[in-house]
Amino acid sequence: MLSRRMVVTFLVGVAVGVLLVVLARPFLGARLPEAMSGKRESVTGPVAAKQRQQDRLLLTIVTPAGAILGTFTKRVAEIDLLVQPQDTLTLAITGYQPFLQDPQITRVAKPHAYALPADSTPPEPSRDSLQQEQQEDTLQRADSVDTRQGSRWYD
Numbered sequence: 001m002l003s004r005r006m007v008v009t010f011l012v013g014v015a016v017g018v019l020l021v022v023l024a025r026p027f028l029g030a031r032l033p034e035a036m037s038g039k040r041e042s043v044t045g046p047v048a049a050k051q052r053q054q055d056r057l058l059l060t061i062v063t064p065a066g067a068i069l070g071t072f073t074k075r076v077a078e079i080d081l082l083v084q085p086q087d088t089l090t091l092a093i094t095g096y097q098p099f100l101q102d103p104q105i106t107r108v109a110k111p112h113a114y115a116l117p118a119d120s121t122p123p124e125p126s127r128d129s130l131q132q133e134q135q136e137d138t139l140q141r142a143d144s145v146d147t148r149q150g151s152r153w154y155d
Contacts (some may be wrong), residue, residue: 042106043068044090052080061089065096070103079105086111 045063052058057072057080070091072079083089083105090107093100 040092040094040104042090043093043096044088044107047083047085047087047089050080050083050085052076059083059089061091063096066098068096068098068100068103070100072102074102082108084110 043061043063043065045061045068047059048062048067049060050058055073055076057076059070059072059079061068061070068091088107088109088111089105090109091100092104092106
C-alpha cells in the first residue's frame with residue numbers, strides 16, 4: 001500500500017512539471033517539441049507600415065485573416081535593416097492575434113527583387129563570348145580525362 005507521503009510527492013511533482021511546461025513555453029519557443037510548443041501556422045502578408053522607436057520596432061502586416069501589429073524588442077537593428085514597407089513577411093504564429101510580441105519571422109520576400117522590367121529583354125551573349133566559353137569547356141574536359149591505361153575512374 002502506498003503511503004500518503006508518496007502520493008502527495010507524486011502529485012506535487014506532476015503539478016510542478018505541468019507548471020514548468022506552461023511557463024517555459026514562451027522562453028523556450030522553437031526548442032520544445034511541436035506537441036508541447038503548440039501548433040504553429042504560417043501567416044503571410046505585406047508590410048503596410050513600419051515604425052522604429054528607441055528600443056523596439058513596430059510592423060503592421062496585412063494578412064487574409066486581418067491586420068497584425070508585431071512588436072519586436074529583440075534583434076531590432078537587424079530586423080529594421082532587413083524588412084522594409086511593401087516586403088512580404090511570413091510569420092510562424094500559434095493563431096491569429098492582432099497584437100504579437102516578438103513573433104518568429106520565417107521568410108522575408110522583397111517585391112520584384114530579381115525581376116526584369118517588362119519592356120526590357122535580357123542581353124544576348126556575343127559570338128566572341130560563346131566561342132571563348134566553348135574553348136574553356138573543351139580545355140576543362142581534356143584536363144579531366146585520365147590517360148593511364150587500364151585505370152578505373154574510382155581508383
